[in-house]
Amino acid sequence: MFPLVQRCxxxxxxxxxxxTGPRLLLYGKNKTTCSSLGLRLQRDVCLLSRSPRLxxxxxxxxxxxxxxxxxxxxxxKTPKESETKDLGVLQRSxxxxxDSPKPALYLSLAxxxxxxxxxxxxxxxxTYYPELAFAQITCGAVTVSFLGGMRWGFxxxxxxxxxxxxxxxxxxxxxxxxAWQALLFKDVTHGAIxxxxxxxxxxxxxxxxxxxxxxxxxxxxxxxxxxxxxxLLATAALKTMLEQQLSNSRxxxxxxx
Numbered sequence: 472m473f474p475l476v477q478r479c480x481x482x483x484x485x486x487x488x489x490x491t492g493p494r495l496l497l498y499g500k501n502k503t504t505c506s507s508l509g510l511r512l513q514r515d516v517c518l519l520s521r522s523p524r525l526x527x528x529x530x531x532x533x534x535x536x537x538x539x540x541x542x543x544x545x546x547x548k549t550p551k552e553s554e555t556k557d558l559g560v561l562q563r564s565x566x567x568x569x570d571s572p573k574p575a576l577y578l579s580l581a582x583x584x585x586x587x588x589x590x591x592x593x594x595x596x597x598t599y600y601p602e603l604a605f606a607q608i609t610c611g612a613v614t615v616s617f618l619g620g621m622r623w624g625f626x627x628x629x630x631x632x633x634x635x636x637x638x639x640x641x642x643x644x645x646x647x648x649x650a651w652q653a654l655l656f657k658d659v660t661h662g663a664i665x666x667x668x669x670x671x672x673x674x675x676x677x678x679x680x681x682x683x684x685x686x687x688x689x690x691x692x693x694x695x696x697x698x699x700x701x702x703l704l705a706t707a708a709l710k711t712m713l714e715q716q717l718s719n720s721r722x723x724x725x726x727x728x
Contacts, residue, residue: 567686567687567690568687568690568691568694570687571687571688571690571691572687575687575688575691576691579691579695582614582695583695583698583699583702585606585607585610586607586610586611586698586699586702586703587698587702589603589604589606589607589702589706590702590705590706590709593706593709593713594705594709597713598713599709599710599713599714599717601659604659604706604710605659607702607703607706608653608654608659608662608663608666608703609654611650611653611663611666611670611699611703612650612651612653612654612666613650614699615646615647615649615650615666615669615670615673616646616647616650616651618646618673618677619643619644619645619646619647619650619673620643620647621643622639622640622642622643622676622677622681623639623640623643625683625684626639626640631683632683633681633683638680638681639681642676642680642681643676643681645672645676646669646670646672646673646676649665649666649668649669649672650665650666650669652665653665653666653669659706659707659710660707660710660711663703663704663706663707664707666699666703667700667703667704670696670699670700671696671700673696674692674693674696677689677692678692678693
């Protein structure tokens with residue numbers, strides 16, 4: 472504050488110094504007039520800041536005013552805003568799923584029945600059936616091969632937005648190769664893990680790497696992939712749990728004998 476008063480004092484005209492000098496001494500003696508002195512100094516600073524020769528005084532006044540201002544308040548996103556945004560994305564996805572053609576929607580949902588029914592029947596009966604598990608792996612391999620070959624049918628027509636280049640045609644052969652490898656495993660768990668990898672790669676191709684599919688088809692692909700992956704993992708988990716229970720019961724029966 473004192474450098475500001477000193478700078479403004481030396482830059483004021485002679486008439487203004489005559490008026491303010493004695494008043495400063497007079498106001499310094501009287502304690503009750505300190506507030507009026509501050510108001511008068513503030514008015515003099517504002518008058519001096521208007522002249523083009525007193526730009527430093529205006530700069531110091533602006534710095535002093537900025538010093539007394541409070542820090543800016545940054546608005547944070549509340550949990551309600553994030554929840555509403557997530558609900559908006561979910562609603563758009565469900566809307567695009569409803570806009571899908573009925574044959575594609577119904578056939579896709581019907582194709583998920585072999586995946587869901589296998590772990591469901593095992594969990595209800597409490598018994599692991601290796602034949603059903605292998606049937607699920609075979610159905611998954613056929614589905615992955617179908618998803619890979621579907622890209623060829625989409626890219627080959629002349630008016631298709633996807634070109635029949637190496638990116639579209641060569642990448643679509645990777646999921647069928649992984650599906651074939653899944654059938655070669657003797658252990659169902661290894662085959663299920665390989666199919667999960669193949670489904671994830673096929674979904675990545677259809678959603679991000681190889682675009683130009685309609686939005687309803689992308690949502691349908693995501694829903695179908697999630698259901699198939701969860702069903703395969705559930706079958707692998709039930710295999711481990713039920714086989715462990717069967718081995719424990721056999722050990723107990725042998726100990727009793």
